[in-house]
Amino acid sequence: MDRKSKNFNVIHFVGIGGSGMSGIAEVLHNLGFIVQGSDLSLTDTTKRLSKLGIKIFRGHKKENIINAELLVASSAVPRNNIEIKEAKKIKIPIMKRAEMLAELMRFRFGIAISGTHGKTTTTSLIANMLAEGNLDPTFVIGGKLHGTNTNARLGLGKFLVAEADESDTSFLHLQPKIAVVTNIDNDHLDSYENSIEKLKLGFIDFIHNLPFDGMAVMCIDDENVRSILNKINRRVITYGFNQDAEIRVKEIRREGICTSFKVYRKNKFLLDIKSTLPGSHNIQNTLASIAIGLELDIKEDIIKKSLNSFSGIDRRFCITENIVTENGIINLIDDYAHHPTEIDSTINAIRDIWPNRRLLTIFQPHRYSRTKDLFDDFVESLSKVDFLIITEIFSAGEKPISGINSKSLTRAVRLSSNLEPIFLNDIQLLPKILKKIIHPKDILLTIGAGSIGDTSKNLCFSLQVKKPVGLVS
Incomplete structure (x- = not known):
């Protein structure tokens, strides 16, 4: 087009x-x-x-x-x-x-990244790698790249890298040359007759939109992805921690917020990687980008350079400030996590980096339907933090569902854990509450896909008593 x-x-x-x-x-x-x-x-x-x-x-x-x-x-x-x-x-x-995205992709070499979680990060990693290799890609991403303040760019090269959104089945309009499937999880099932099996069939149909010489890059660690591999009649490259993965990671070493690991193709050593992205889930996202880089014959030094230089995406494990408060220095992390699986990944990454720090979490539920469908899973995930504040549900245009609200979620966490969570119906009171409970070296985490990101930015200013200082180790 x-x-x-x-x-x-x-x-x-x-x-x-x-x-x-x-x-x-x-x-x-x-x-x-x-x-x-x-x-x-x-x-x-x-x-x-x-x-x-x-x-x-x-x-x-x-x-x-x-x-x-x-x-x-x-x-x-x-x-x-x-x-x-x-x-x-x-x-x-x-x-x-998605139809318009398909039009843009029609006359280019399309690389479409699908999956319930990790689409934005994986898409960004791939776009950054192609750019580092002077391939001048066009990209459309679901989050702003740090350092560019944009989520899209028109390039002169043949590649178009974009997210493929399964939430309303619209990813079936896309016909890329390469498709990535990061994972398949229980979300947006209302578009699939409330059936995880129908959701998996949707991903199979998406992959079968590939041309005969196309390729699917799939995370074998994910149980649902693994279950559809034998139903795919296109070329597949698998990646992950699993010993059956074609592109596999070994010898993981965590160095503060950075992670180092070795990448193998089957049993052959390929690359030593140092990534600035925390968490095991981001190792998987990085492996997906490496698999595509290798397929496109991008030089290994370019792959490594692109991963080392990657500066991240807005609201994806974003350490927005290190704040000098009245009670001491704290770290503030903002993350887009709005599904129990994503919340688990974010919490686990924080525990890996700062195992002895107290984790204070402010969660804004996103959509009444998601809160209802995954209620028990949310309770389990949120019970893993040290102090919890839950705000009103961000509706995202949905109508309320009877009995599904943040009060009931707060109550359920209280009954199933040792926490004494706070339900906060007025977000303006948040700084006042935090000033009473913050301890030195606390990790303050804001999570959710709604307006909580703006709240996190405001906390940087409302809590600090001096200019922010460098990262606290």
Whole structure:
């Protein structure tokens, strides 16, 4: 897809502030299309798009699409949205986000990263590796890369690297040359008839969208991924800790926040790697990127250099500040974890790095449906911290579900653990509460996929009594 297309000029994005939508909008803008969009609120993302020259409407109104010739709609936007209804009425074509991504991928060498967890990190690692190898990729990522303040870029090379979102089955629109499956977990099952088996079939169909000479890169450590391997009729490269993995890791050494390990292909030593990404889950994400780098004949020194230089992604184990508080110096970590598996991975990574530190956690549940479906798993995961504060559920546009709320989750954690968790219905009170309970050298962790990231940034300023100092070891 390029600007030579004369079928439409003005493309309107409904929900343009979303992580996936904003990236595609930016790429289309850089291709020369006239791009505009609307969202319920103005954010750092919409402000950045506006500075690029993309017109942003605050709120959804039918007047916003008067000049539009094509609508791109986020799956997070309800189908009864006034702009979508008006587009149908006046016969403006409507595309899903993934359909537009598929159009961008159609004439490029597509690398699509799928999986319940780890998509953003793995996509970023691969994009960074291709860039380090002077392959000038186009990428669309679900989070901002540190140092670039962007989640998308239009490159001149043949590669397009993007996340493949399984949440609404829309990843089935994509037809990449290489597909990655990081894991398959119990999430978004409402799109799959509430069946994990149907979800696994969705991933099989996604892989079978590959051309005959395509390749799937799959994490063999994951039980659900392992269970579908014999149903795949494309070339597969497996990776992981498992001794059956083709790309395998051995001799892991943790050095503070960094992790060093050796990479083998079957039993042949390939690489010595030092990664700045903490946690076993990030070793797996790194292995996926290495597998693709090797497949694309990227030189080993480039692979190592790209991993050493990788600066991370916004809200993925982000040590935002080391704060001098009234009670002493603490570390503040912000993470996007919003599923029990992700929470476990984040907690385990913190325990590996700082085994003797007290872990204070502020959790903002994301979606009523997820809280309901994974309630017991959330209770188990959250019970592993030392002090817990739970905020109101971030609805993400969902309607409340009777009996599912943060109070009931707080109560369940209290009954099943030794913790005395706090339910916080007013997030503005958080600094006041924390000042009463913080100890020197505490690790303060904010987790969730909603507005908790902004709260974390504000805590840096509301808790500190002096300018932040260097990382506390």
